[in-house]
Amino acid sequence: MDTHHSAALLDPPGAPTRPAAARVRGAVKRYGRGDTAVTALDHVDLDIPAGRFTAVMGPSGSGKSTLMHCLAGLDTLTAGQVVLGDVDLGSLNDRDLTRVRRERIGFxxxxxxxxxxLTARENIVLPSSLAGRKPDADWFDQVVATVGLGDRLRHRPAELSGGQQQRVAVARALVSRPEVVFADEPTGNLDSRSGTEILEFMAAAVRDIGQTIVMVTHDPAAAAYADSVVFLADGRIVDAIDDPTADTVLDRMKRIGD
Amino acid sequence: MRSLVLHNMWAHKRRALAAGVAVVIGIAFLTATLLLGNAMTRGIDDLFSEGYSGTDVEVRSTDVIASGERDIAATIDESLVAELAAIDGVAAAIPVVEGTAQIVGADGEPIGGNGPPTIGTNWVGMDRNPYVLLDGRPPVGAGEVVIDSGTADAGDLRVGDRTTVRVPAPIDVTVVGVAELRSGEQMGGVTFTWFDTDTAQDLLLGDADALYAVDLQAEPGVGDEELRAAIESSLPSDLEALTRQELIDEEMAAIEADFLGFFTTFLLAFAGVALLVATFSIHNTFAIVVAQRTRETALLRALGASRGQVLAGVGAEALVIGAVAATVGLGAGVGLAIGLNAILTALGAGVPTAGLGMTIGVAVLALAVGVVVTLVAAIAPALRASKVAPIAALRESAIDESGSSTVRAALGTAVTAAGIAGLVFSTDIGSSPLQIAALGGLAVFVGLILLGPVVARVAAAVIGTPIAAVRGQNGVLARRNAMRNPKRTSGTASALMIGTAVVALFASLGTSIKASLGDLVDESFGGDLVISPEGFSGAGLSPAMAADIAEVPGVDAVARLSFAAMLVDGRNDEPLATDFEQLAAVAELDVIEGDLASIGDGGFAIGRDYADDHGLALGDELTAEFLDGSTETLTVGAIFVNDDLMGDNLVDDAVWERHTSTPEDLIVMVDIDDGASLTDVRAEVQTVVDRYGSPSLQDSDEYLEAQGEQIDQMLGLVYGLLALAVVIALVGIANTLSLSIHERTREIGLLRAVGQTRSAVRSTVRWESVIIAVFGTVGGLALGTTICWGLIRAIAATEGFGTFAPSTTTLVVVLAVAIVAGVVAALRPAARAARLDVLDAISTD
Known part of the structure; x- marks a missing residue:
């Protein structure tokens, strides 16, 4: 098993590298107790570089969704630490965690x-209105224009196609200018054309405005849009590559599967 | 968040509507009760004001003894009229005679007397008489009366008609006039018979020089208070003077305590039960809605909604539903009040309602109650919603099929056990078993509500077993569906449980009271025939009648009882007067000391408990005081055990008759000779009774049955309560089923895809509904019957009588009604489930 890539993702002390938007140290997540206990995350260390598009891949049950849930403050670790920016999520109570989700994370x-x-527009501004703020109008227009929803804002989700719904969701994630956007299989329910559009929007958001995005996916083609890919298996990080293509990702996946 | 709440409610209009219906019904009843109560109070106040419009100050005796249903006042001397008229400031002094006179209608039946008084009084020719003659002329001399227009209509009597007035002796009279209040209003149910003053004194007071009161009218410019001050100094100490306002207030307080109080309490009980049932319905709806919205709530939490915001969101929804429903209920309440009043008017009990106007107070109270009830019902679901973890947004939506917590099971068991202990051991702890039993009943009720979810799965399994056996696969599915979410099943059933528990409680109390009466009569009554007045507020029985019956061949003994207004050793224990020798023949009082037959004049007989309570023994002497101002010494001549039927203190009637000028019997009991034919003797007695204005003649079974009829009438009202509770519970069941079906869309689609027919889908929903309905009803019936058992036991311990007799007929009928209600409640949800398009159902997200 090739593990030096994961080591390369760790910040060597003093190394001139991008600052981490989020860091995971010694993360362990166990479900159940005793004989029936399942270890979903087994001592994971990981840095999410700021302003980059990171994909997390792995077979079913590898722990990739659990990792993302813990990173996003939706779930808590059994042991270890998740630090978002300068905040240790494990030290927060529900109220503060809620505020972090509202102000610093997009989904x-x-x-x-x-x-x-709610209409598309109302869905997009929902996190802001939950926080009791008015969204920045210019930024809102820019995001809406980017995802191409201008004429659909007054529609309800049921009146939108799957691709349009997901574009609304991406717009919602971006409009509050979160530090990190977490995407959980964002193209899983979409046809390939709509899926491609969504991935292009996300890549553009990283490239053009420096948005940090973490995406969980099992689709090598989707992972290829990311700047780097982290591979999980059995709750551990087993590999990582930068500037992936669909082929290199598929290749690594096959090796993990072996 | 605000727009989210409103959007959500708009998207689920039907759901919000269903939750609101329960509140609407409850608030409508509350509003109607308050409005009717207010309007009646105002209306009756107006009537009394008008009735006293000819009186500025009334002078009457301060000596009053409560006896039976009435307050008996000492009379005053007629000479006072002239004395008072001579005082400065008095423009006129009017003699007032008042007593009981019940007039017989054209059909031979006495009019009125079933609650409102049957007043006999004197006609006063004066300018300020509140009554005006519509027809005819004032009465002059014996044998002439004027009656009020309401009574004339009720008895089909017209000027010139001859009829009978019972005072209580039957008097032949001619109606010479018909009068009514200047305003034309009727004194709902009260009958008036006016005689001239001399005749009234003779018939109603039995004394040509006596008056009930003297009404004074002030000189112009003299106020009521001023007038009273002017005359007060010249009044003897046993007389009092009351102003017009005081008289009105006194009458109002009396009617408030009696009829109005009962009426509003009863309607408020309706509203209370309706609101309680509504609370459960709303709670259940919110609980389901919150469960179904789990993913949506989790999404909001993931996007940064705080717990407080989620809580506030559900709260706001409840607030809007509560406010809208309460407003609609307020409007419906006005309609209901008008409808109820129309029914009352049709029944002849219509009370003048000075307009059923809405007041700020009623509106505010009804709205506040509606909103508070809805909010209270939504609290628990709202808290549950606020605890949804954000991660739940990412899980496959799971239908809550969890059972209940062990804490709930433990708490429910403990509370129920404590309640049952209270019911079982109420007679062993403390001095007030009834209160302990009532508390125990309340605890059992709360305990069962707590235990509902714990037992729901097993209960649904048991109830569903025969259905599954008979209805095949549809029955099996219905049973499983009823079992799968015990919290929901029990929540839905709880609403029905409350309603049916109330009905079971009252129905069983009713039958138990009837059974107790039966046992009492069997135990204490040894006679053959009973003669009693038809109503309870009309004229009593003429004492002469008992004497005439005694002359009938074959009659062995005639015992009569009458109220004796007197104080014994300063106490008013409302003694009954009787002829002990005769009583001994018809009553089995179980005398343990002394002998009834040999008590004689001046004798007093008391119950064992009465003797114990007052430290009395055989031969003790007591002082009796009477309204005529005299006293007598009574001697305890017998102590007996059975003190329930005839009361616990009896005085010899020779004593009472020396001090009353208007004797009347309450009830007359007849024993016939051994060997005489009951049929023959009864026919003879009937001819005597007919001469005295036809009071009812019954054998002991018929008498019991007639007593039972009053209880049955009360039960009729309780069934009204059932109808209301069932309607609300019905809405609740329908609502729950709709929500469950919405949740199971995919599952139903699958069943349809593999071949379940539309009618089979309907059948499954219908039987699930029946299982829930039967669960709630059986629980309610068991609860109500158990509480009744505990109460009757406690009553038996304190009162010495009480036989528990559950009303099996009612229990069976209620269960049948519940099953039908279950089927009806399932109609719409079942139709919707059957209409689901198979493909849509499967592809739904």
Whole structure:
């Protein structure tokens, strides 16, 4: 097993590298107790570089979703540490964690990602309105223009195609200018054309405005849009590559599967 | 967040509507009760104001003894009229005679007497008489009466008609006039018979020089208070003077304590039960909605909504539903009040309602209650919503099929056990078993609500077993569906449980009271026939009648009881007067000391408990005081055990008759000779009774049955309560089923895809509904019957009588109603489930 890549992702002391948007140290997540206990994360160390598009890959049950949930403050670790920017998420109570999610994190989910009773516009500004703020109008227009939803803002989710719904979700994640956007299989429910559009939007957001994005996926073609890919298997980081292509990702995946 | 709440509610209009219906019904009842109560109070106040419009100050005796349903006042001397008229400031002094006179209608039946008084009084020719003659002329001399227009209509009597007035002796009279209040209002149910003053004194007071009161009218410019001050110094100490306002207030307080109080309490109980059931319905709806919205809530939490915001969101939804429903209920309440009043008017009990106007107070109270009830019902679900973890947004949506916590099971068991202990051991702890039993009943109720989710799965399994056996696969599915979410099943059933528990409680109390009465009569009554007045507020029985019955061949003994207004050793224990020798023949009082037959004049007989309570023994002497101002010495001549039927203190009737000028019997009991034919003797007695204005003649079974009829009438009202509770619970069941079906769309689609027919889908939903309904009903019936058992036991311990007799007929009927209600509640949800398009159902997200 090739593990030097994961070591390369760790910040060597004093190395001139990008600052980490989020850091994971010694992360362990166990479900259940005793004989039936399942270890979803087994001492994971990982840095999410700021302003980059990072993909997390792995077979089913590898722990990739758990890792993302813990990174995003949706779930808590059994042991270890997740630091978002300068905040240790493990030290926060529910109220502070809620504030972190609201102000510093954006989400794109695989499905059921919009509130069905709200219009597209209302869905996009939802995190801001939950925080009691007005979204920046210029930024809102820019994001909406970027994802190409201008004429669809008054529609309800049920009146939008799957691709359009997911574009609303991406816009929602971007509009509050979070430090990190987490995307959980964002193209899982989409046809390939819509999926490609979404991935291009996300890549553009990283390239043009320096948005940090972490995406969990099992699709090598999707991972190829990322700047780097981290591979998980059995709760451990087993590999990592920079500037991936669909072929190199597929190649690594096959090796992990072996 | 605000727009989210409103959007959500708009998207789920039907759901919000269903939750609101329960509040609407409850608030409508509350509003109607308050409005009717207010309007009646105002209306009756107006009536009394008008009735006293000819009186500025009334002078009457301060000596009053409560006896039976009435307050008996000492009379005053007629000479006072002239004395008072001579005082400065008095423009006129009017003699007032008042007593009981019940007039017989054209059909031979006495009019009124079933609650409102049947007043006999004297007609006063004066300018300020509040009554005006519509027809005819004032009464002059014996044998002439004026009656009020309401009574004339009720008895189909017209000027010139001859009829009978019972005072209580039957008097032949001619109606010479018909009068009514100047305003034309009727005194709902009260009957008036006016005689001239001399006749009234003779018939109603039995004394040509006595008056009930003297009404004074002030000289112009003299106020009521001023007038009272002017005359007060010349009044003897046993007389008092009351102003018009005081008289009105006194009448209002009396009617408030009696009829109005009962009426509003009863309607408030309706509203209370309705609101309680509504609370459960709303709680259940919110609980389901919150469960179904788990993913949406989790999404909001993931996007940064705080717990407080989620809590506030659900709270705001409850607030809006509560406010809108309460407002609609307020409007519906006005309609209901008008409808109820129309029914009351049709029943002849219509009370003048000075307009059923809405007041700020009623509106504020009804709205506040509606909103608070909805908010309270939504608290627990809202808290649950606020605890949804954000991670739940990423899980596959799971339907909550969890059972209940061990804490709940333990707490529920403990509370129920404590309640049952209270019911079982109420007679062993403390001095007030009834209170302990009532508390125990309340605890069992709360305990069962707590235990509902714990037992729901097993209960649904048991109830569903026969259905599954008979209805095949549909029955099996229905049973599983009812079992899969015990919290929801029990929540839905709880609403029905409350309603049916109330009905079971009252129905069983009713049958138990009837059974107790039966046992009492079997135990204490040894006679053959009973004669009693038809109503309870009309004229009593003429004492002469008992004497005439005694002359009938074959009659062995005639015992009569009458209220004796007197104080014994300063206490008013409302003694009954009787002829002990005769009583001994018809009553089995179980005398343990002394002998009834030999008590004689001046004798007093008391119950064992009465003797113990007052430290009395055989031969003790007591002082009796009477309204005529005299006293007598009574001697305890017998102590007996069975003190429930005839009361616990009896005085010899020779004593009472020396001090009353208006004797009347409450009830007359007849024993016939051994060997005489009951049929023959009864026919003879009937002819005598007919001469005295036809009071009812019954054998002991018929008498019991007639007593039972009053209880049955009360039960009729309780069934109204059932209807209301069932309607609300029905809405709740329908709502729960709709939500469950919405949740199971995919599953139903699958069943349809593999071949379940539309009618089979309907059948499955219908039987699930029936299982829930039967669960709630059986729980309610068991609860109500158990509480009744505990209460009757406690009553038996304190009162010495009480036989528990559950009303099996009612229990069976209620269960049948519940099953039908279950089927009806399932109609719409079942139709919706059956209409689901198979492909849509499967592809739904």
């Amino acid at each position: 794109v989910f695989q499905s059921f990602n919009l509130v069905p009773t």
